[in-house]
Amino acid sequence: xxxxxxxxxxxxxxxxxxxxxxxxxxxxxxxxxxxxxxxxxxxxxxxxxxxxxxxxxxxxxxxxxxxxxxxxxxxxxxxxxxxxxxxxxxxxxxxxxxxxxxxxxxxxxxxxxxxxxxxxxxxxxxxxxxxxxxxxxxxxxxxxxxxxxxxxxxxxxxxxxxxxxxxx
Numbered sequence: 598x599x600x601x602x603x604x605x606x607x608x609x610x611x612x613x614x615x616x617x618x619x620x621x622x623x624x625x626x627x628x629x630x631x632x633x634x635x636x637x638x639x640x641x642x643x644x645x646x647x648x649x650x651x652x653x654x655x656x657x658x659x660x661x662x663x664x665x666x667x668x669x670x671x672x673x674x675x676x677x678x679x680x681x682x683x684x685x686x687x688x689x690x691x692x693x694x695x696x697x698x699x700x701x702x703x704x705x706x707x708x709x710x711x712x713x714x715x716x717x718x719x720x721x722x723x724x725x726x727x728x729x730x731x732x733x734x735x736x737x738x739x740x741x742x743x744x745x746x747x748x749x750x751x752x753x754x755x756x757x758x759x760x761x762x763x764x765x
Contacts, residue, residue: 618654632664635672653712667707667724674710677718677736682708684724711746733761 608625611617615629618636623629627640631648634640638652641660646652650664653672658664660678667684670676685703692698706724710716714728717736728734728744735751735758744750749758 614648624660641678659718667705669707669709671710671712671714671730673713675715676710677716677720679719680716681721682724683722684708686724714744731761 609623610628611623612630614631616633618634618638620636621634621638621640623640624642624644626642628645629640632646632650632652634646634652635654635656637655639657640646641658641662643661644658644664646664647666649666651669652658652664653670653674655672656670656674656676658676662676662678662680663682664670664676665682665684668682684705684707686706688703689698692702708722708724708726710728711730713731714733716722716728716734717738719737720734720740722728722740726740726743728740729746729748731747732744733749734740734744734755735749737753738751738755739753740750741754744755745757747761749761750756751758
């Protein structure tokens with residue numbers, strides 16, 4: 598059965614300012630705005646990708662993941678289910694006097710995930726870190742510092758378990 602664009606996007610919130618590459622698959626219940634998505638990317642259901650995020654070609658982003666402003670994914674990155682990126686080390690809703698904090702009252706710390714890296718399900722990534730090429734972050738880990746290329750890290754906080762050869 599053929600579907601129209603309207604039917605395919607019925608349960609998606611993709612703003613007009615999103616740049617989407619060729620052959621991109623986006624599941625239902627996805628929210629994307631102000632971001633760039635490369636060619637041959639798969640975005641699972643219940644994913645949010647915020648403004649300023651860049652997703653390289655051939656990435657796979659599984660369900661329930663959150664990519665906040667400041668996240669840059671290289672090419673061929675795997676993001677498991679329920680991965681949470683963060684971008685502010687000291688988040689607050691209000692100031693000491695009770696006034697609501699404005700956009701100018703926080704510091705965006707970018708996070709970079711290099712080509713071929715894999716992030717397991719339910720990982721939390723603190724802001725300002727770089728996850729190296731073809732590294733692997735074990736499920737349930739909390740990444741608080743840079744992950745070297747070609748390593749496996751796991752735990753809370755994530756620690757180097759061992760080096761890996763390309764593709765293994």
